[in-house]
Amino acid sequence: MRDFLLKLKKPLNNQKGITNMIVLLIVLPVFLCITVMVVTLFVFIMRQAKLDDIKDRALQMAQNAGYVSPAIIADTKTKLASLGYPTVTKGGVTYPSFTGSTSIKVGKFDVDPTVKIVVQYPASDLVKLMAFFGVTSNEDAGYFFLEAYGRSEEK
Numbered sequence: 039m040r041d042f043l044l045k046l047k048k049p050l051n052n053q054k055g056i057t058n059m060i061v062l063l064i065v066l067p068v069f070l071c072i073t074v075m076v077v078t079l080f081v082f083i084m085r086q087a088k089l090d091d092i093k094d095r096a097l098q099m100a101q102n103a104g105y106v107s108p109a110i111i112a113d114t115k116t117k118l119a120s121l122g123y124p125t126v127t128k129g130g131v132t133y134p135s136f137t138g139s140t141s142i143k144v145g146k147f148d149v150d151p152t153v154k155i156v157v158q159y160p161a162s163d164l165v166k167l168m169a170f171f172g173v174t175s176n177e178d179a180g181y182f183f184l185e186a187y188g189r190s191e192e193k
Contacts, residue, residue, distance in 0.1 A: 085121065088121050089157075089182060092117045092121070093155065093157055093184040093186055094186065097186040097188050100140065100155050101188040101191050102191055103143075103192060104143045104191075104192030105140045105153065106140055106153075111136055114136075135156075136155070136156060137156065137158070138156035140152075140155070144190040146189075146191055151190040152188070153188045153190045154185070154188075155184075156184070161180045161182055
């Protein structure tokens with residue numbers, strides 16, 4: 039019996055190994071959570087930057103054409119769909135929406151040669167991601183509202 043008790047006590051003598059195991063069990067989950075948060079933040083920042091690039095390209099094409107043509111709208115919708123923002127209907131409105139954009143041709147020498155492009159799309163819903171952490175919300179996620187002005191180059 040004495041030998042059995044000594045064998046049970048022996049693993050507890052390795053206190054450095056137990057300390058390392060406890061530290062590993064605390065540090066590893068914290069490190070993984072921080073890594074996931076950084077990757078998620080990076081993805082959202084890069085998607086926002088791509089949205090701005092798409093808006094800038096659409097504005098450049100609208101400046102050359104003098105207005106936001108159906109071809110520009112189709113090209114922008116295609117680029118948004120490739121980025122992960124497909125055409126959706128929310129509340130009876132189809133998004134991406136170009137309401138408020140210049141739809142009448144504006145010339146370079148007109149009194150007001152300003153070309154305006156407006157792209158509106160429902161925002162990414164972080165509530166779904168935050169539900170993993172126990173955070174719930176009934177608020178609407180809102181909308182991306184991209185607006186840009188330029189000068190028409192159409193003669």
